[in-house]
Amino acid sequence: MELTFIAASLSTALILSNAASISLAASRLKRRGTIAPPAGKSQPVSIVVPSRGVEAFTHETLERTFALDWPHYELIFCVAHADDPVVKLINRAIARFSKVPARLLIGDDRVSANPKLNNCVKGWEAARHSWVILADSNVLMPRDYVEHMMAAWRPDTGLVCSTPIGSRPEGFWADVECAFLNTLQARWQYAGEALGLGFAQGKSMLWNKPMLNANGGIRALAAEIAEDAAATKLVNGLGLRVNLVAAPFEQPLGQRTVGEIWSRQARWARLRRVTFPLFFAPELLTGAAVPLALALVAAASAGVSLWATAIAVLAAFYLPECALALSKGWHLSPRTVAAMIARDVMLPFIWARGWLGGAVDWRGNAMIIRTKAAELEETPSRA
Template sequence: MDSFRTAFFIISICLLSWSLIYICLHWIVIIYGKRKLHSKKELSNKLYESQGVSIIKPLYGYDRNLKENLETFFKLDYPKFELLLCVGEEKDGPSLPIISELRAKYPTVDVKVFQGGEDVGPNPKICNMMPGYKSSQYPLIWFSDSTIYTPPDNLTEMMSHIGNPKVAIVHQMPFVCDFEGFAGYLDKVYFGTQLSRIYLLSVLLKQNCLCGASLLMSKHSLGEAGGLQAFGDTLAEDNFLGRAMLERGWELSLSTKLALLNQGTKSAALYRARVTRWTRLRVAMLPFPSLLEPFSECFCISLLGALSAKFLGFSFLVFLISYVIIWFLSDMVLLKIVSNGTLGSLWLVFLAWLYRESTTYWCFLSGLVGREVTWGGKRYRLLLWGKAVRINDSIPETV
């Protein structure tokens, strides 16, 4: 009996310590995020004069904010760039009138349009961008999704990191533009708390955490890794890009600017579907570490910590409530840092936070029980270690 009690005592100490360590990690991320995201860099005139950038944007169908987002790239204050707009299939025709309108409005911007793509694997984004990639004329390439809204000085700031010859990729942490309603706050809370906490901690620990929505990279370093086409057989090309660069001794640098996502349609259902899809991708890439994800979430850690506290003689309820409140307040501080001080309605922020924390376990379980995802209107089967095939493709019998 004493041996069981000793074992439970040790387990309780470990779980209680883990819950307290995670709060400390919160504040380490908060301090690091404040320093990292709000620092300023100067771009030298030498870089201005010598480094041109090819901006490749994959365009899929029509989004009601497409014109607003795309126009921000026509208004960049960087003096030497080209816009390579890659329109996927014929059904993506609705974006062509918008492109024509913007070209007429900004005639001095160097713009090229590519229709169709090149089949280099199941990844539709890579296939779509291949013609633009092959036609790019500058040594630096900025891959930017169609849903990105960018301020005029965004590229200028990202270029300031290229002065370090060891840097192969400059990446931006994803966040969202303000959007009215509960779904807008839900995205804001998700990207500004859970995702940004993991993202910033990964950067601090020099781990691969690339988000493919906005990546500025050296064409030379990408060529060393086999070129863009080498990443067409996975849906998580950003993760494999980062891994390939780190394996070759290159560095990844985080921009102080955010990749602002500005999608025209939002809902709680779309949010859950997106988080479930991302969970399935993570489980396919890293199946064993992904199983530990629930133990990094608020309600799971607070419950385990409270049970441990009770076993050690403390109040279960006091610990549970106090821990959740501290976690929530820490998240709000981080969200304020990431959003540059603007939270909006505190009531909606709280409801969105509560919804995200409550549904994360359902999204995780949904991600575990399936291997199929839908992306860009197409269905894919995920294979182990991050590879994928189209659902109508033949799947090797060994899988």
């Protein structure tokens, strides 16, 4: 009887915390819509876009960067190597949209073990304006992209970010990636912001350049293996806040394989583990696996139908998730619930992988992700 009560209580607590996180996220999120330009004179903005390789939606995401409504902005595309196939696409776009100030910079500044940060350094240093957005090349920018970023800036803000919202999935495993990105990871990030725990997300980052330059510049983001983790700690250390845009931007997915999802999620898990271990530890409890197991233990002990218990727990988890996606205009399909179940089957294994060492793949780069302390211990002292 005691086992039944404990297991049922723990399962109920996790189900309620899941529902609470969805409610908190829903209170911070808005459905995608246009936003009015700021009153008065708009500030000029530099948009730095680190690029590598050609993906399914590269043509579209690239062209979107040249079609923004913001009256004064420049584009700085950064590519590490001149033989990258994306170079030709960028040069063609610059020539085609010649009215938009745009440049392509090629080179690799090895300031960290993070290839994306290394690729951004030259763009940051070349940016002419005081407001700089670091934007991944696979972000599908709406015309009012800059308006949304600037509207989230407050007097106590140190950084504005947007999580990626997966869209246009093709096939079941792309639906699984949507289930990871949207109603799990974005949801918890917005719930954290509602509780005053804003975390940076590297997909779109709006910085005040003089502020960051006064605190080490972009090279200060090499303090951690992930630039968004370093950004979070830097901003918090200044007593400022990380704010998220109210309507996050899309990342079109296309086709995905289970291997691609595993590689990406395992890398992110390892990054979260080494940069924010206290927040990573309870991630095992965010999916349905643990509350479902506890509920089944309680049901077996009490002689209640296991099938009925499983259906009730899964409905309590996934129906609110679907409602969140529906209310915000995010992707939903007949495969969505099955994709959420597949995601939550993978979660414990991804969580366990986050605690292990070894190399992970980062867009073709085999990387050993360590804590900064471990890196320092392995670095020989110099006289």
